[in-house]
Amino acid sequence: MTGRQAGVGVLVRTELFKIASSRWQPVALAGILILHVPLMLWAGQDAAASWDGLRSRSGLFTGYFTMAFGVLVVAQDYRYRTAVLAFLAVPGRRRITIAQGITVAAVGVTLSAVLFAAWLVVGVVRYGGPGMHLDRPADVAGAYAVVAVTVWAAGAVGVGVGTLLRGPTGALLALGGCGMVELFPDATRFRGPVTAPLGVLAWPTSELEVTSLASAVCWGSLAVTAGLFAVRRDLPS
Template sequence: MNPLIRTELLKLRTVRSPWLLLAASPLLVVAGASGLAISGNRPLDVVAQSQALAHVGLASLFTLVFGILAVAGEYRHQTITDTYLSTPARGLVIGAKLLVYSVFGALAGVVSGVVGLAVTAAWWAGKGASFAWADPAMWTTIGGGIAWNAAFAAIGVGVGALVRSLVGAIAVALAWVALVEGIVGQLIGGLARWLPFNAGQALGAAAEPMMARDLLPRWGGGTVLVVYTFAFAVLAVGTSMRRDVS
């Protein structure tokens, strides 16, 4: 597995698009935290801190696309044939991608969390509010957001292996988040909380919104997201082993 991991790391070092994508993650957190601070709709208290840092989890949309690039990007650039010819054990190839991209998804979440903390604390100071660094709810929200980023990177690898078309895979993934989960939430409220994006929201959201939006408890959201991650990993390996490359 070590040579395969080194190969995936080499690919990441030599391709710019994944890094540009991950670089956008902290920008989303900055925009979200800044918008909350500027709006003035609520006091800048400990609950608002968690809400500002909940944007770390929402940055998982970028790690989802990042994971899709791991497989669908290779099909787009027609490098997947060379990858499988050099390592015929396709399951190991996908396993290496799942590991590497999940780790980088988590690291992207850490970077987003650090940037979000710095920006949120700066806004609080600028508004004359006290920033509670020791607030456990805020740190739990950040930790949940980091895990959400890692899980969605792995799920993205699975989506890329299933769809294979880069544009198609990204369109399917974003349409699912924006349309399907939203529609299910409107029609069947009890079912929506069990879907991947809503499970991620439960894991990485502030405590107050979790109750307001009928999300699962944090531990429940984390458990459901782990199940989805494992399921997509199994599908990615199984699909890649059965399908023809071309």
């Protein structure tokens, strides 16, 4: 492979352009933010509850949205047969998968950052800076770092599964079924590829399920690695 074909940076720009130029994807992304506005306006709690809910409010829904979004970004290319055109322009398919992973992660991390900041501001306005740990910046940074890493991992699982299964409906159903199955055995609950993000983000901000976080990162890395191998399979004619 020569190095003159488009690099990952150009391919990330391409993926971002594809999202922006699509009819529904920008609407869906804006919808995620707008959906939180009523909750921010009417959710009334004390300072401790507001802080403990910060991670889940900014990351839980966003994480699973990012997982589904990762599936759609990848699998749509196969569904609408545009993957062939992309692979003809850039025969180094792994670069495209890496670019899709970066793009999905960037979208998810940006969404969660906006929501984290918004929920933080709402908490500060209602309960003051100390109530939201602004006097302990490391706490705030640590809370968001956990959200960002988990959302990245969820997006990576989506991209990996989308690349493996190549069909959006099948991939989403597979993830949904996998999540249902994971919830029953103790060994997989909050440790499997779908429920690990739940194990991290559904808990209060003041608690951290390290096992779930490590599981989420491992599953995300494994899914992307599997996708990097799977993307080289022949396309059905």
